[in-house]
Amino acid sequence: MSRTREATHGMTLVQHFAEARRRFLISFALTLALAVVSFVIYPTLLSIMQHPYCQVDPKHCNFLVTNPLDGLTLRVKISLFGGLLFSAPFWLWHTWRFVTPGLKATERRYAIPFVLGTLVFFFGGVVVAYLVFKKTIQFLVAIGGNSLTTYYNPNQYLTLFVLMMLLFGITFEFPVVLIALELARVVTPRQLLKAWRYSTIAIVVFAGVITPSSDPFSMFALMIPLEVFYFLAIGVGKLLKR
Numbered sequence: 001m002s003r004t005r006e007a008t009h010g011m012t013l014v015q016h017f018a019e020a021r022r023r024f025l026i027s028f029a030l031t032l033a034l035a036v037v038s039f040v041i042y043p044t045l046l047s048i049m050q051h052p053y054c055q056v057d058p059k060h061c062n063f064l065v066t067n068p069l070d071g072l073t074l075r076v077k078i079s080l081f082g083g084l085l086f087s088a089p090f091w092l093w094h095t096w097r098f099v100t101p102g103l104k105a106t107e108r109r110y111a112i113p114f115v116l117g118t119l120v121f122f123f124g125g126v127v128v129a130y131l132v133f134k135k136t137i138q139f140l141v142a143i144g145g146n147s148l149t150t151y152y153n154p155n156q157y158l159t160l161f162v163l164m165m166l167l168f169g170i171t172f173e174f175p176v177v178l179i180a181l182e183l184a185r186v187v188t189p190r191q192l193l194k195a196w197r198y199s200t201i202a203i204v205v206f207a208g209v210i211t212p213s214s215d216p217f218s219m220f221a222l223m224i225p226l227e228v229f230y231f232l233a234i235g236v237g238k239l240l241k242r
Contacts, residue, residue, distance in 0.1 A: 019098060023095075023097065023098050031084060031087040034082065034086040035080050036079070038078065049161050052130070056134060056137045060150055062151065064151035070153075070154065073155060081162055085126075096112070096115045110183065117175075121172040122170070122173060125172030125173075126168060128225065129169070130165065132218055136160075160212060164212060164218065167212065168222065171210075171222060172229070175232050178234075188237075189234045189235075192234050196231070200227060200230075207220075207226065
């Protein structure tokens with residue numbers, strides 16, 4: 001940490017690259033370590049991921065494996081996903097510590113709130129996605145008709161699960177990005193307020209296009225928070241301008 005505090009605007013380009021490389025290697029090593037931990041607790045992680053499916057169809061929520069390597073592939077994928085998810089706070093922390101020396105004192109005071117806000121909104125998005133995933137599976141099971149018995153391929157199920165978690169987590173960073181643009185004077189709260197009708201249309205279209213499951217529950221679970229976040233960012237932007 002002290003090494004970062006000693007960094008100043010006088011750092012050479014080589015020193016900047018060396019500092020970025022050091023922080024990347026630290027974060028990457030931690031990601032691998034947490035991936036190993038995820039590999040060990042794989043049964044628990046698999047059970048958590050499988051839970052929404054079992055809530056919808058308790059009698060037929062076992063996964064269907066047709067390839068001898070599917071079990072190993074699934075375990076490795078879940079381990080990597082767990083490593084990335086659990087190490088996300090550390091990636092953000094090291095990114096902040098790398099960027100902070102280059103910021104002005106007035107800008108630096110917003111760094112910690114922005115990092116915390118990024119974490120809160122990202123994991124908030126993941127939680128919302130997990131809670132709505134039951135409705136997603138319920139919709140996908142029902143849309144095929146009652147004559148179908150579902151036995152999902154675990155790798156395909158995991159792909160949809162991870163896409164939903166990441167999509168919601170990244171999209172929930174929307175207010176953080178808007179507030180950053182307001183502080184950078186790219187846009188003003190007044191401009192955003194005037195454009196609220198266009199933003200609403202854009203949010204509706206965005207939610208409809210980007211939701212990987214295409215079910216209405218996920219679309220509304222994404223669309224409504226984004227609309228709330230839009231006005232929240234306007235309010236926070238006005239407060240910060242005072």
